[in-house]
Amino acid sequence: MKDRDRAHFINNVFPFLAPGTPLREGVDNVLRARTGGLIIVGFSDSVRKIVDGGFQIEADYTPAQLYELAKMDGAIILSKNAQKILFANVQLVPDSKIHSNETGMRHRTAERVAKTTGELVIAISERRNVITLYQTDHRYTLKDMGVILTKANQAIQTLEKYKAVLDQSITNLGALEFENLVTFQDVSQVIHRVEMVLRVKRELITYVHELGNEGRLITMQLNELLNNVEQEAFLLLKDYVNDEQIDASEAFHDLQVLSERKPLNDDMILRLLGKARKKEDQDRTLLPRGYRLLHRIPRLPSSIIDNIVDYFGTLDAFSHASLEELDRVEGIGETRANMVKEGIQRVQEQLFIDRHI
Numbered sequence: 001m002k003d004r005d006r007a008h009f010i011n012n013v014f015p016f017l018a019p020g021t022p023l024r025e026g027v028d029n030v031l032r033a034r035t036g037g038l039i040i041v042g043f044s045d046s047v048r049k050i051v052d053g054g055f056q057i058e059a060d061y062t063p064a065q066l067y068e069l070a071k072m073d074g075a076i077i078l079s080k081n082a083q084k085i086l087f088a089n090v091q092l093v094p095d096s097k098i099h100s101n102e103t104g105m106r107h108r109t110a111e112r113v114a115k116t117t118g119e120l121v122i123a124i125s126e127r128r129n130v131i132t133l134y135q136t137d138h139r140y141t142l143k144d145m146g147v148i149l150t151k152a153n154q155a156i157q158t159l160e161k162y163k164a165v166l167d168q169s170i171t172n173l174g175a176l177e178f179e180n181l182v183t184f185q186d187v188s189q190v191i192h193r194v195e196m197v198l199r200v201k202r203e204l205i206t207y208v209h210e211l212g213n214e215g216r217l218i219t220m221q222l223n224e225l226l227n228n229v230e231q232e233a234f235l236l237l238k239d240y241v242n243d244e245q246i247d248a249s250e251a252f253h254d255l256q257v258l259s260e261r262k263p264l265n266d267d268m269i270l271r272l273l274g275k276a277r278k279k280e281d282q283d284r285t286l287l288p289r290g291y292r293l294l295h296r297i298p299r300l301p302s303s304i305i306d307n308i309v310d311y312f313g314t315l316d317a318f319s320h321a322s323l324e325e326l327d328r329v330e331g332i333g334e335t336r337a338n339m340v341k342e343g344i345q346r347v348q349e350q351l352f353i354d355r356h357i
């Protein structure tokens, strides 16, 4: 429930309430001033019905105005986009039969208004120094920036570890590919590690949204760490999918969606790759097409990589091809044939040095 609530606010509310936004600046000022506050963002008909008293303002929203108006009793109503302050000093009279778990009147009112109107309601506590968000039946207490930053940094450390493990298993797979020793289990192991990395990435993105402009450093670290993970995962699928049944981009999309829900198992991975589950297939060697390793050769355009794989079919075939055979591929002349041959050799040597047995 808590995760669902957090996700709801991060997706729908944080774009205009994250640190660095004018609304957050105003709300933080009210919190610091310890006057308390009750703010409704949106003035729909259902809000109109429960408004009693107060006065109309119709001014452009500024953090300073919000802070001044919060010194008064009652609620403040903002426009849906939080660009205007519409009313202040408003008494709200939601149906008292609506269940509320809150104790104080401000928070009970906030919860009931959110449930009846569906609008975002922000309660800033005078005594407890917390900001609570309500919308429909969702409730979320904003966390202290320090707490979120600590969690985000822990997640970055976890990501670094997972990424190192993933890199190593990709290297090991590459070495096995040159030896024609890859089985389904080897591919599945790499896919599981990609899945773990994607999972931590998703968690980190929620922290980044929650941190707003305080999350810039985390974003930079995240981008640097994940620089090529998605491309590698896509190429891995391109190397191994049963392409008569499944397109690699589709498989990559499915991998991302599935890993959001629950941990992948072997059956799911087999389905992703478009392969049937047959007992005898489990230990059979798989021959990769070689997209992933060809992409490691510097300055080799994707169109040429496609032509090489189309012509030879597998890494095994083109890694043993002579210069003359490589020369026959469309887009490859003598110079490029040399470059490809040397490139493949260099990639192979590096993999054998880096592999961890």
Ligand SMILES: Nc1ncnc2c1ncn2[C@@H]1O[C@H](COP(=O)(O)OP(=O)(O)OP(=O)(O)O)[C@@H](O)[C@H]1O
Residues within 6 Å of the ligand: 036, 037, 038, 072, 073, 074, 075, 090, 091, 092, 093, 103, 104, 105, 106, 107, 108, 109, 124, 125, 126, 127, 128
């Ligand atoms: N129905 C309401 N409409 C508008 N404002 C309200 C309403 N109920 C309470 N408030 C505002 O909340 C203020 C504090 O009420 P109360 O102390 O009972 O709330 P609380 O939930 O305990 O919040 P806090 O933690 O800030 O004390 C009131 O002075 C009033 O400004």
